[in-house]
Amino acid sequence: MLLSQYLDDAGNARVAARTGGPARAVQSDLPLYHLARQAISNGTTLLAHIDSLGTGDPVDLGGLLDEGRLLPPLTHPDPAHLYLTGTGLTHLGSASTRASMHAKQPEDETDSMRMFRMGVEGGKPANGQAGVQPEWFYKGNGAALVAPGAALESPAFALDGGEEPEIAGIYIIDTDGTPVRLGFALANEFSDHVTERQNYLYLAHSKLRPCAIGPELRVGPLPDSIEGTSRIRRGAEVIFEKPFLSGEANMSHSIRNLEHHHFKYALFRQPGDVHVHMFGTATLSFAEGIAAQDGDVFEIEAAPFGLPLSNPLAQAPAAQAAPMTDVKVL
Template identity: 75%
Template sequence: MLLSQYRTDSGRPQVVAREGTEAYDVRTEASLYDLAMHCAKSGEGLQAHVLSLGLGEAVDLNRLYAEGRLLPPLTHPDPAHLHLTGTGLTHLGSASTRAAMHASTKPEDETDSMKMFRMGIEGGKPANGHAGVQPEWFYKGTGHALVAPGAPLQSPAFAEDGGEEPELAGLYVIAPDGTPVRVGFAVANEFSDHVTERQNYLYLAHSKLRPCSVGPEILVGELPDSVEGTSRIRRGNEVIFEKPFLSGEANMSHTIANLEHHHFKYQLFCQPGDVHVHMFGTATLSFAEGISPQDGDVFEIEAAPFGLPLRNPLAFQPGPKPEPRTEIRAM
C-alpha cells in the first residue's frame, strides 16, 4: 500500500491510500501522523488501520500534484519535532565520487572516505544479530527544512552549489514508550552543496544543512531487497542529466537495521511523539558527471515501488557576494 497526503480546500491534510493505479481518500480527518501515532500506541498495523477506516472518493493525485497541493507524506504538527538526518558511504560504489573529491596528493594514501566505505563493507552487515560498524552520519535540520513534492528546493545565497542526491528514506514516529516505529519508506532528494563539501571533507556538515524533499508517497511494508530507480534533471523541455540509481540492501554495504540502530541508539532521538526522516545514502550524483544545476532546473527522482516521482525545481536565493556577516543582537 502507498500512502500520501494533500491539502484540502479547508487547509487540513487528507490521507490518500493507493493500491495499484487507483487512489482514494481515507475516511478520516486525521493526518498520517495521527494515524501512525495511533498505531504506534495500539500496536495495530498501519495498513490494517487504514482499511478499517474505509476508503472514500477516488483521487487524481497527478492533478493535485500539478496544483501544488501535495504535502510531505509525513509531518509533525510542530516542525521542530521532526528530524531530518542521513547516512553516507552506505552504497556499493558510493565511495569513488567522494574519494575523488577529497583525494590526497599522495597516490598511496587512502582517503578517509574510502576507509569509512571499507569499514562498511567489512562490518556493515553483521550476521549475529548484533550491531555492526557505525556509518557516517549527518544532520540536515528540522521539519522547517522539509519541502513538499513540487515545491522549490531553495539554495541559500551563501551556497556554492545546489545538487540532488537520489535516496531512499525511512520515515518513523516515536511511540509513547520511546520505541522507534517505522511508518514506511519513500524516495527522497537529499539536496546538498557538493562544491562546499569538495573544499574540505570537514565541510560536509555545512554542505548538508540544506532543505530536502521526500515522497510523494510512502511504501507501507517491507523494502524490496533491490530498488532500481532513475534520477534526472530537466532544464526547460530538455533532459540534461539522466542516470539509473540502485538502492536496497542488495546494493548497500550496510543493512537497513544497522543504519537504523546507529541512529536510534541515541536517546535524544527516542523522544515520544517525534517524527524522523532518515535518508540511507546514494551512489549516483549529477555532480560527479560535471553537471552544474541552474535556477529553475527540475530534479526528478523515481522508483517504481514508490509511486509518483518526486519533482522539485531548484531556486537560488538572491543575495550579496561576498557573504555579509550575520549580526547578533545582545540583550
C-alpha cells in the same frame, strides 16, 4: 500500500491510499501523523488501521501536485519535532564518487574510502549484533522539509545545489521511546557538493540545506533491490539521466544497522518525534560534471514508490546574503 498527504479544498491535511489502482481518500479528517499514532496506540499495523478506516472518493494526485497541494507524506504538527538526518558511504559505488571529491596523493587512501571499507567488512553483521557505525549527518528539522513539486532553495552563500537520489525511512517515536517505522519514501537529499569538496570537514555545512521526500510513502518492507532513475530537466532538455540503485542488495550496510546507529542515541528516542532518515546514494550528477542552475528540475523515480519526486532548484537572491549575521545582545 502507498500513502500520500494532500490539502483538501478547505486547506486541511488529508491522507490518500492506493494499492495499485487510483488513490482514494482515507475516511478520516486526520493527517497521517495522527493516524499512525492511533495505530501504535491500538497495537495494530498502519496498514490494518488504514484498512479499518476505509477509503472513499478518488484523489487525483497528479492534479494536486500541479496545484501545489501535495504534502510530504508525513509531517509533524510542530516542525521542530521532525528530524532530517542521513548516512553516507552506505552504497556499493558510493566510495569512489566521494573519494574523487576528496582525493589526496594517488598512493593515499582517502578517509571516505577507509570508512566505506569498514562498512563493507562490518556493516551487515550476521549475528544479530550491531555492526560498524556509518557516517552520519544532520540536515535540519521540519522547517527544511519541502513538499513534492516545491522548490529546493539554495541559499545565496551556497557554492552549489545538487541532488542526491535516496531512499528514506520514515519513523515516529512511541510513548515508551521505541522507534516505529511507518515505511519508506523517495528522497532528494539536496546538498552543496562544492562546499564539501573544499574540505571533508565542511560536510556538515554542505548538508544544512532543504530536502524533499515523497510524494508517496511505501508501507511495509523495503525491496531487497531497487533500481530507479535520477534526472535533471533544463527547460525542454534532459541534461542528466542515470539509474540509481538502492536496497540492501546494493548497500554495504543493512537497514537494521543504520537504524540502530541512529536510534541508539536517547536524543532521537523522544516520544512523539518524527524522523526522516536518508540511507545514502552512489549516484550524483555533480560527479558527472553537472552544475545545476536556477530553474532546473530534479526528478527521482523508482517503480515501488509510486509517483516521481520532482522539485525545481531555486537560487536565493544575493540580497538575502548579509555580510554578517547580526546577533542581539540581551
